[in-house]
Amino acid sequence: MFEITLVQVFDFIGTLAFAISGIRLASAKHFDLFGAYVVGVTTAIGGGTMRDVLLGQSPFWMSNSFYLICSAIALAWVIIFRKLLVRQNNTWFLFDTIGLALFTVTGVEKTITAGFPFWTAIIMGTLTGAGGGVLRDVFINEEPLIFRKEIYALACVLGGIAYFICARCGLSTVPSGIICGIVVFLMRILAVKYRLHLPTLKGEE
Amino acid sequence: MFEITLVQVFDFIGTLAFAISGIRLASAKHFDLFGAYVVGVTTAIGGGTMRDVLLGQSPFWMSNSFYLICSAIALAWVIIFRKLLVRQNNTWFLFDTIGLALFTVTGVEKTITAGFPFWTAIIMGTLTGAGGGVLRDVFINEEPLIFRKEIYALACVLGGIAYFICARCGLSTVPSGIICGIVVFLMRILAVKYRLHLPTLKGEE
Amino acid sequence: MFEITLVQVFDFIGTLAFAISGIRLASAKHFDLFGAYVVGVTTAIGGGTMRDVLLGQSPFWMSNSFYLICSAIALAWVIIFRKLLVRQNNTWFLFDTIGLALFTVTGVEKTITAGFPFWTAIIMGTLTGAGGGVLRDVFINEEPLIFRKEIYALACVLGGIAYFICARCGLSTVPSGIICGIVVFLMRILAVKYRLHLPTLKGEE
Numbered sequence: 001m002f003e004i005t006l007v008q009v010f011d012f013i014g015t016l017a018f019a020i021s022g023i024r025l026a027s028a029k030h031f032d033l034f035g036a037y038v039v040g041v042t043t044a045i046g047g048g049t050m051r052d053v054l055l056g057q058s059p060f061w062m063s064n065s066f067y068l069i070c071s072a073i074a075l076a077w078v079i080i081f082r083k084l085l086v087r088q089n090n091t092w093f094l095f096d097t098i099g100l101a102l103f104t105v106t107g108v109e110k111t112i113t114a115g116f117p118f119w120t121a122i123i124m125g126t127l128t129g130a131g132g133g134v135l136r137d138v139f140i141n142e143e144p145l146i147f148r149k150e151i152y153a154l155a156c157v158l159g160g161i162a163y164f165i166c167a168r169c170g171l172s173t174v175p176s177g178i179i180c181g182i183v184v185f186l187m188r189i190l191a192v193k194y195r196l197h198l199p200t201l202k203g204e205e
Numbered sequence: 206m207f208e209i210t211l212v213q214v215f216d217f218i219g220t221l222a223f224a225i226s227g228i229r230l231a232s233a234k235h236f237d238l239f240g241a242y243v244v245g246v247t248t249a250i251g252g253g254t255m256r257d258v259l260l261g262q263s264p265f266w267m268s269n270s271f272y273l274i275c276s277a278i279a280l281a282w283v284i285i286f287r288k289l290l291v292r293q294n295n296t297w298f299l300f301d302t303i304g305l306a307l308f309t310v311t312g313v314e315k316t317i318t319a320g321f322p323f324w325t326a327i328i329m330g331t332l333t334g335a336g337g338g339v340l341r342d343v344f345i346n347e348e349p350l351i352f353r354k355e356i357y358a359l360a361c362v363l364g365g366i367a368y369f370i371c372a373r374c375g376l377s378t379v380p381s382g383i384i385c386g387i388v389v390f391l392m393r394i395l396a397v398k399y400r401l402h403l404p405t406l407k408g409e410e
Numbered sequence: 411m412f413e414i415t416l417v418q419v420f421d422f423i424g425t426l427a428f429a430i431s432g433i434r435l436a437s438a439k440h441f442d443l444f445g446a447y448v449v450g451v452t453t454a455i456g457g458g459t460m461r462d463v464l465l466g467q468s469p470f471w472m473s474n475s476f477y478l479i480c481s482a483i484a485l486a487w488v489i490i491f492r493k494l495l496v497r498q499n500n501t502w503f504l505f506d507t508i509g510l511a512l513f514t515v516t517g518v519e520k521t522i523t524a525g526f527p528f529w530t531a532i533i534m535g536t537l538t539g540a541g542g543g544v545l546r547d548v549f550i551n552e553e554p555l556i557f558r559k560e561i562y563a564l565a566c567v568l569g570g571i572a573y574f575i576c577a578r579c580g581l582s583t584v585p586s587g588i589i590c591g592i593v594v595f596l597m598r599i600l601a602v603k604y605r606l607h608l609p610t611l612k613g614e615e
Binding site for chain 1: 351
């Protein structure tokens with residue numbers, strides 16, 4: 001019982017944080033309230049939607065209004081606490097990272113359950129975690145941030161690999177998922193704390 | 206018999222208007238004829254395609270060449286009447302609005318038939334009506350227009366809500382659909398006539 | 411046996427060339443290594459993925475790691491031979507064109523096998539060949555190149571029409587596919603050699 005609740009709490013604050021990141025970037029581009037909401041929703045559910053479409057399943061939010069309501073709360077939050085958002089940056093970063101970790105685990109598990117190989121599950125975990133942010137940046141007409149800044153999607157990949165190793169060592173779903181999530185979470189925290197970047201390719205001659 | 210024909214007429218002029226809006230924006234960006242056609246087709250069928258993919262159905266245009274032929278007619282129209290298009294703006298706005306209304310109704314009905322809840326149907330109606338325009342703007346590398354200009358997608362949402370209320374009041378599919386379409390149509394006309402905008406979020410501090 | 415091997419060789423060098431085109435453009439935009447890999451993979455498998463989603467099938471790369479490994483080889487190639495890439499341009503253009511031809515044939519055949527009409531198969535062939543490049547340009551936030559430069563996607567369309575004519579004339583799958591591929595290949599070579607452009611629409615007045 002407690003466990004389910006904890007996952008739900010993480011799901012809520014992760015969705016909230018993803019939606020808020022979309023709404024803030026959309027409003028920086030002077031989108032109207034509806035546009036900001038759409039970008040927020042897309043950031044929150046876009047990765048999981050692409051995953052479900054690729055897996056041939058019905059998108060998770062189509063029979064559960066939870067995610068759209070979360071995004072509406074995110075919009076209200078941005079409107080009400082507009083002037084305090086910058087001061088809340090550390091909290092939102094933390095929540096965003098929790099979301100990244102949880103969504104990665106969800107993506108990995110759903111793909112394994114659907115019977116695909118492990119490397120596909122790692123891709124799907126990464127897509128679930130980082131795909132929404134890419135769609136967000138396409139919508140607001142910017143180059144995807146995650147391809148140029150601190151390690152982000154790579155944290156999901158490493159988490160997926162950790163899941164794979166755990167499963168290979170005989171661990172069951174729950175501990176494998178927890179370890180996967182912790183790896184994503186720590187990698188992302190460390191990446192931002194120590195400004196870990198991947199190298200960029202040097203120009204051609 | 207007459208009724209079916211009227212829906213088909215609306216479908217034709219709506220598809221034509223959507224395709225023309227894509228072709229005009231693509232040619233303003235100096236896309237070639239093929240690129241302009243692709244953007245026109247995408248504007249016309251993009252929303253319905255995303256809806257069908259999310260519903261797990263085969264996209265409507267894959268077994269009916271009507272929509273691709275409409276888009277070809279739209280391309281021919283833009284080539285032939287190039288110099289008159291600006292003068293036809295009111296007509297195309299009217300046709301575009303008819304398309305918006307019809308596509309919204311189609312999206313709502315198809316989603317309800319597929320067994321999803323009403324709020325999903327409202328989203329799918331909005332996606333069917335407004336999604337093609339978003340894809341168009343992504344292709345021509347602009348921020349989606351509908352997120353910054355007069356009320357557009359919100360008209361679809363209101364139409365969807367009207368459908369829901371009608372159905373709750375016991376009305377059957379046809380009158381519910383007609384009322385839904387009229388609400389979308391009127392909202393959009395009023396939005397442009399009185400320049401109704403949604404507020405934008407004020408900047409952070 | 412030889413035939414299968416030849417198709418596989420073409421598949422390999424086509425995937426490699428597509429991925430390299432994505433990686434080069436991504437690194438010109440200062441994406442990091444992970445971002446460059448993602449753009450490379452997207453260019454290589456994006457068209458076929460959209461085709462499979464529209465056909466309601468499981469994307470081809472989800473149960474075959476070949477394409478992701480190819481893209482990793484492409485990334486290694488760009489890193490190692492960075493300074494020689496410009497001198498290899500003719501080779502990569504040739505490989506890219508082989509990929510374009512093969513992917514078109516694959517798309518046409520898969521769609522016919524799925525039971526859709528021929529004009530849908532032509533669209534799907536074109537999407538398979540040219541769709542990855544469009545996704546690539548959306549990701550790197552540029553207007554899609556294929557809509558403004560030398561004839562590219564139109565070569566796929568003509569190849570698809572050639573396939574249709576062959577099939578109508580009673581040819582079986584293998585010769586129809588070969589002729590389709592040759593038409594795409596030659597059209598693209600000729601288009602670049604003689605700088606064949608489609609006209610652009612003149613501006614409105």
